[in-house]
């Protein structure tokens with residue numbers, strides 16, 4: 001863990017003093033950016049990432065991003081500086097007077113070591129906890145004078161050398177039971193969630209779907225921070241709608257629903273209805289005991305999703321059921337000026353390079369992107385499962401730092417881009433070659449769509465005229481273009497992705513929600 005994301009203050013300088021040469025400090029100009037970058041880096045690298053914040057105000061600025069990291073199951077060791085121990089009780093300036101309570105509901109563990117000598121142990125404990133299932137952020141507050149205290153070298157060496165692994169195997173009896181339920185089912189279905197990607201279980205999910213001839217749905221988009229099944233595979237049917245009634249309606253006709261690597265379910269709008277279609281039962285596989293416990297219906301097996309799918313495969317042979325019908329190819333949107341979001345994503349699909357990764361935060365065009373690109377390689381998609389804007393722009397930089405060989409395209413609404421706009425400076429300063437594609441519709445389109453759903457009229461604050469993302473990019477040192485029309489977008493976007501520098505391409509799009 002030699003990369004530190006952060007934004008420093010006086011209380012963090014002692015930690016950063018004489019930082020060893022094999023460490024890299026990645027500066028974010030706002031704490032939400034630092035945490036978002038660490039989140040992308042941790043997810044795309046499959047490792048715990050370290051982010052260091054500036055005492056209470058730094059943690060305060062970072063809270064939305066820590067919330068996202070928790071929803072993403074992103075393993076982060078979040079540290080923050082603190083006043084010197086001798087000045088905490090009189091509450092000198094910048095004392096974080098209740099440091100552990102501040103991020104408490106958003107982290108797995110929140111701690112301030114009782115003595116300076118305990119800091120190495122606390123950091124090691126935090127690192128292991130963050131990486132154990134369910135993965136997520138932890139927080140350690142470190143008073144600034146601790147860094148000049150003597151550590152116990154022997155104890156620190158032990159702490160640094162420990163390996164702690166936590167992949168739980170599923171209960172064999174439960175696996176046998178699920179296998180026989182699948183075999184006996186007349187129309188079973190698989191719902192694939194983000195943890196399949198995090199657990200590197202794509203091959204097992206595909207093998208299970210093919211062997212059991214299962215149609216496959218992706219878990220609802222708001223909670224689908226990663227893609228768990230190739231979206232161009234003939235068994236893939238689409239993305240489940242994120243509300244109770246429509247979701248069970250979509251699964252109607254199925255008698256067994258197997259959910260792998262997702263909560264049940266990441267619902268959002270309140271559209272009531274039956275939780276499951278008549279006569280259906282559900283089984284969830286998840287490494288997160290809380291996801292298993294809080295599901296409103298069905299059974300669950302708590303285990304590593306890759307191990308659980310492998311165990312199921314060991315029990316199941318080839319089914320003689322009919323293979324599911326593939327869904328139609330995406331349709332080309334008719335030419336329009338400005339382009340529809342679907343047309344923009346179609347162009348992105350046309351120029352999308354092998355091995356490319358999409359980081360997405362373009363709320364009204366999420367479904368259009370998924371439909372047009374149909375991403376079909378592991379680790380190709382990152383989305384803020386928590387729903388807090390600001391994840392996308394920052395996470396894309398972290399993803400690119402963790403995957404320097406793979407081209408990263410960050411598709412953003414111009415509204416979403418503002419929550420982490422300072423990240424553009426980091427991309428420029430550290431030469432992180434992300435391509436930022438900004439879909440500019442001059443509005444908060446998805447909120448207008450929600451207003452319709454919620455029968456709200458006359459709400460203010462939903463228009464966003466004159467946010468010039470290309471000018472903002474230039475101000476932060478990122479080369480930028482404004483394009484209109486399919487051909488120009490095709491040429492400029494293709495070149496931007498191929499270039500080895502960060503670039504931003506801004507394209508005006510038609511207002512409104514884009515479903516395809």
Ligand SMILES: Cc1ncc(C[n+]2csc(CCOP(=O)(O)OP(=O)(O)O)c2C)c(N)n1
Nearest residue numbers: 363364388389413414415416443444445446
């Ligand atoms: C931190 C945070 N604040 C506010 C919101 C509410 N919100 C959800 S979508 C949205 C609009 C996003 O606008 P834009 O990126 O332009 O996308 P569009 O809806 O136009 O596609 C807002 C403000 C949020 N999700 N997160």
